[in-house]
Structure formats: structure tokens, C-alpha cells
Amino acid sequence: MTQETILKGLVLSFNGSPFDGAPEDAVDLHEAVVLRDGKIAALGTAEALTSSHPQASVTDHGEKLILAGFVDAHVHYPQTAMIASWGKRLIDWLNLYTFPEEMRFGSPDYAMEIATRYLDITAAQGTTTMCSFCTIHPESVDAFFLAAKARGQRVVAGKTCMDRNAPDGLRDTARAAYDQSKALLEKWHGVDRISYAITPRFSPTSTPEQLEAMGALWAEHADCLMQTHLSEQTDEIDWVRSLFPDARDYLDTYEAHGLLGANGLYGHAIHLEPRERDRLREHGAALIHCPTSNTFIGSGLFDMAGLMDEGQRIGLATDTGGGSSFSMLRTMAAAYEVAQLRGTALHPAQLLWLATVGSARSLRMDDCIGNIAPGMEADVVVLDLASTPAIAQRHVEADHLWEAVFPTIMMGDDRAITEVWICGRKVTHQMG
Template sequence: MAQDTLLKGRVLSFTGSPFEAEPEDAVQVNEAVVLSGGRIAAVGGAQDLARAHPGAEVTDHGEKLILAGFVDAHVHYPQTAMIASWGKRLIDWLNSYTFPEEMKFAAPDYAAGIAARYLDLTAAHGTTTMCSFCTIHPESVDAFFAEAQSRGQRVVAGKTCMDRNAPEGLRDTVRTAYDQSKALLQKWHGVDRLSYAITPRFSPTSTPEQLEAMGALWAEHPDCLMQTHLSEQTDEIEWVRSLFPSARDYLDTYESFGLLGGRGLYGHAIHLEPRERDRLREVDAALIHCPTSNTFIGSGLFDMAGLMSRGHRIGLATDTGGGSSFSMLRTMAAAYEIGQLRGVPLHSAQLLWLATVGSARALRMDDAIGNVAAGMEADLVVLDLASTPAIAQRSERAQDLWEAVFPTIMMGDDRAVAEVWIGGRRVTG
């Protein structure tokens, strides 16, 4: 039987949403956490837990912050190698950089290499779960799931479906999209810590017939997530209008084909019409905020405060590689900056919640990941709040935890990640 592990430090748990009360009131800080059998066994005082678990291996992290591993709710792992590609709007950027790179994923060895690289990079930044688009190639899905499975990692992914407005070699058909997605779903969904997401890329790259087929597949497997893109850029919205002239709005191009639901993940969702907001809230769908991508590609400013005030389910994401960083710390910093531009700066507790509980809620996995509480899966990140001289000289003046955390959110990178645990196993540090 594996030995229990006791980690000492400042253990941060959320007891509620910091968007629904005073942010500080939604947080509890304890002295230690015990890991046992891949799960969190207990959280509490260090002496009490040491007495209750006398055989546990103890690591004392001092003033470091221990919290749930980061959950990245919208990524494209196949875009790892072309992250931070210069200077294009969305549609030109796809044609210039993304589609040529995604063509390579028909080769299983190439897909496997990028999957391993991506999971190494994200683990180094403290991300323990992500929801990824793959490519149209089943090989890309197999590679990602196989690599995650070998690491005991909880991930979500799906075959991207496109049957128009993409280069030859990156288009499937209505039939192959349905058949291959279903076969992959049956192969991987619910195996170990793996979950399948039905994945039409976005309305412009799917015919109405393909969207209808994806809606039918989702109706057959309603326990699956469905991920896509929505209202990222204004010129994209105009393109959708031209392709679907009878649709009421962008969301209607999904809704009319059975692709609107509570287990739907809608990336970006920046330029929403009032009807779209109302319908997304009615079905309790998840909106995924991708702040570094939104600024990097010039998409716009997500309305965090307005959507949260209406009770929307919101997650946070890097959107690799439209997003310009693998780091959820950098993503939180960008979310703060966009909040400032919107006139509503986010509190440190709100930013950390979005990157953990919020994204886990978006993925409908907050009963398993995203928080430090007894019974949860043991995915953790340990943050050094003095990881660089610049951060250290600021945090040492802090009057409370939040003032100490904020410089790491704004200036931190992988150097701030002291340890990462996935499924109760230390993978970095």
C-alpha cells in the first residue's frame, strides 16, 4: 500500500464563489493537506493531521501556497509548436499558421510527440487538467489520450470536425465526422480519468448537415461534453451571418442543430447578443474566457462582470496557441487586465477561483477536481510567492495573503511552480 503524504504550507480551499460574496469570505486557509490513494484524505491543522497520519511522508512548504491544480477549459494542443505566431486576425491566422500545422497530425508519431511536449509544458506551469480540441485525425485524439492516460491525468478532448472552409487534408465529411467521433468516444470516454468532448470546430467550418450530425451524436451521448467556438471576432460573426442567412444569431447556428445544452462549452463568447446571453443562461451552458488569446488576436473584451452578475457558468483558459502562453498565471493576469479595461478589476481570490473551481464547474467536474477538500482527486500545485527577486521584494511588503499572492499572479511564470501533483503523484518539483 502506498504511503500517505502530508504537505504543510498555506493550503487554500474555496468554501463558496468569490463572485457571490466578499471574495475573502469564500476562502479558507489551512496548515496542511493529506494525500492518500490518489485523493485528498484530509485538510486541517498540521499537528492534528500529523497525529492522525503518523506514517505519512511529510514535506514542509513553509509559506508557499498549496491549492488545486489549474484547470484549463479550452486549448488546442496541436497548436503547441506554433504558439505566439505573429500578427493575424482570426481567419487569416487559421489559414497561415494553424491549418498547416494541424495537417501534420495525420502522422501518429508526430501527434504523440506534440502531446507529450504539451503535457510536459503545461505540468511545468501547474496545469493538471485541460479540455483540448484535437485535429480531424483520429490519430491526434489517440495520441493525446494515450499520453494523458500514461500520466494518470484527468483530461477532456475530442476530434475536431470540419467539412468546409478548410484546406484539403483537413476536411472530413458528415459521415466520417460522425463515425470517427463515435468510435473515439466509445474507445476513450470514461476510461480512467479521460472524457470525450464532441467537437465541431465552429459553424463556419461545418455544413448544416455536419452540425446536425454532431447534434445527433450528442443527443445519443448526453453525458459527454460538447466544445466549440462562439462570437470570438466581429468579422467572424459577419461570416457566420453570410453562411447561415436564416439564423437568428451566431448561437442559433448551434441551437437549431441540437448543439446548445448545459454540457456545452462555448469558447470566447465576447460579442453576444441579448438573446444569446439569455439562452446560454437558460440552459446553464459554460462560457470559456480566453483572455490572452482575445488580446493577442485582437478579438475584444469579455464581459466577466456582466455575465457573472447574470449567473453564467464561466471557466478560464489559455486557448493555446491562439493564446500566447501555456501559463494559467499569465492567463489570470490577462483576465485582470481585461477586467480593468471593462472597469471591474478582479480580486486575487476571483482569479484563482476561475482557474480552479470555475473551470472545473465549466467542465462539470467540480465534484472531482478544482478544489482542496477531503475526497477530491489529489491534483495540486504549490506556488512559491517569492519566486523571483522582483516578486519577492513586492510580496515581502504584503499585509495579507491576497497582497502576497497578487504579484505572483501578475508577474509569475513556471518559476513560481514549486511542485505539481497529479492523481496523488508528484510530477514536478
């Protein structure tokens, strides 16, 4: 028997991009939404939907905001246990904290423990989809996908490939990277709501031979996403230049090996050369903004306004655990702060769009997630816009929607997350 649920509240959906005109014009507001068989069935007035769906269970959320679940476009779930590790620049931080932790993921039990913990924590923060790097171990991929499959969750992930400039126990080879990635792709890609991403970590940890192998695999499976890192820090760029002296720029180390394309996800992308910006835009590739990570590790300030004006495809991400929070609310706040430092005040509608539709677009999944519209998958978050005394006293003075929403973006945390629905099922086990 079909099970229908009506959620009443302030239902927010996007009819376009708030970066293309007046931000408010990109938003439609409704009184209720119907969830049926894992999909959004209808939007409209509360009276019309309750009368036309008399058998539906109804939850009235009053003045709470109902919107699509958050989409985190760049994470490292294996870094869950070492998030907020103190005080290093990128390369030292990798060697001191990240690589020792990632070596533990050859254990299927440990990988499953962290995958489960990560999905619990992020569900409690309202995140319903993420795109994750795993480790070089196939076990780390299997664990993440098994944990997500059990929840009916839409996720993207892939085996991280590294064959140089990494410690013993965290290096594979060009051949092993190709063979293991191909086997995992064939095992998991398209199973339920799971997608595989071909995943060279970044150019410094892959030989040209390995990058070539990853490019060949991507050419064979062009429908897959490919994720990596690009131009995060200036000293990283200098390192890339020394490792690839014939490359025109950092992006060229990927482009020359078949790793530039429309389904490419390039994390950080802070210090881009004009040629790189042109080529990324021409291909329709996605740039993934990771603001809490960029400030935590001292990487630099992402050029949101300039890149948007160029027509770049941009997603938003926590970059767990280089990022200092699992929360997409905190990530939106950091994106606002970074943009302010570059002279732009992002509108609340733009921030919410980046964390939902924008990130879904970057993953080429905006046809099924990232928005509340009929036919979309029913990944939904309910936000309490007065979740703490500090936020509530701002909320009560709000003259319009965006004054009511903005304090939750800037000061909200998991206490603002009233309910989370994944594929039409209410998430009941959440970690605070």
C-alpha cells in the same frame, strides 16, 4: 500498502464562489493537507494531521501556497509548436499558421511527440487538467489520450470536425465526423480519467449537415461535453451571418442543430446578443474566457462582470496556441487586465477560483477536481510566492494574504511552480 503524504504550507480551499459575496469569505486556509491513494484525505492543522497520520511522509513548504492544480478549459494542443505566431486576425491566422500545422497530425508519431511536449510544458506551469481540441485525424485524439493516460491525468478532448472552409487534408464529411467521433467516444470516454468531448470546430467550418450530425451524436451521448467556438470576432460573426442567413444569431447556428445544452462549452463568447446570453444562461452552458488569445488576436474584451452578474457559468483558458502563453498564471493576469479595461478589478480570490473551481465547473467536474477538499482527486500545485527578486520584494511588504498572492498572479511564471501533483503522484519530469 496505503501511501500517505502530508504537504504543509498555506493550504487554500474554496467554500463557495468569490463572485457571490465578499471574495475573502469564499476562502478557507489550512496548515496542511493529506494525500492518500490519489485523493485528498484530510485538511487541518499541521500538528493534528501529523499526529493522526504518523506513517505519512511530510514535506514542509513553509510559506508557500498550496492549492488545487489549474484547470485549463479550452486549448488546442496541436497548436503547441506554432504558439505566438505573428500578426493576423482570426481567419487569416487560421489559414496561414493553424491549418498547415494541424495537417501534420495524421502522423501518429508526430501527434504523440506534440502531445507529450504539450503535457510536459503545461505540467511545468501547474496545469493538471485541460479540455483540448485535437485535429480531424483520429490519430491526434489517440495520441493525446494515450499520453494523458500514462500520466494518470484527468483530461477532456475530441476530434475536431470540419467539412468546409478548410484546406484539402483537413476536411472530413458529416458522415465521417459522426462515425469517427462515435468510435473515439466509445473507445475512450470514461477510461481512467479521460472524457470525450464532441467537437465541431465552429459554424463556419461545418455544413448544416455536419452540425446536425454532431447534434445527433450529442443527443445519443448526452453525458459527454460538447466544445466549440462562439462570437470570438466581429468579422467572424459577419461570416457566420453570410453562411447561415436564416439563423437568428451565431448561437442559433448551434441551437438549431441540437448543439446548445448544459454540457456545452462555448469558447470566447465576447460579442453576444441579448438573446444569446439569455439562452446560454437558461441552458446552464459554459462560456470559456480566453484573455491572452482575445488580446493577442485582437478579438475584444470579455464581459466578466456582466456575465457573472447574469448567473452565467464561466471558465478560464489559455486557448493555446491562439493564446500567447501556456501559463494559467499569465492567463489570470490577462483576465485581470481585460476586466480592468471594462471597469472591473477582479479580486485575487476570484482569479484563482476561475482557474480552478470555475473551470472545473465549466467542465462539470467540480465534484472531483478544482478544489482541495476531502474526497477530491489529488491534483495539487505548490506556488512559491517569492519566486523572483521582483515578486519577492513585493511579497515581503504584503500586509495580508491577497497582497502576497497578487504579485505572483501578475508577474509569476513557471519559476513560481514549486511542485505539481497529479492524482496523488508528484510530477518529476517538467520542462521549464
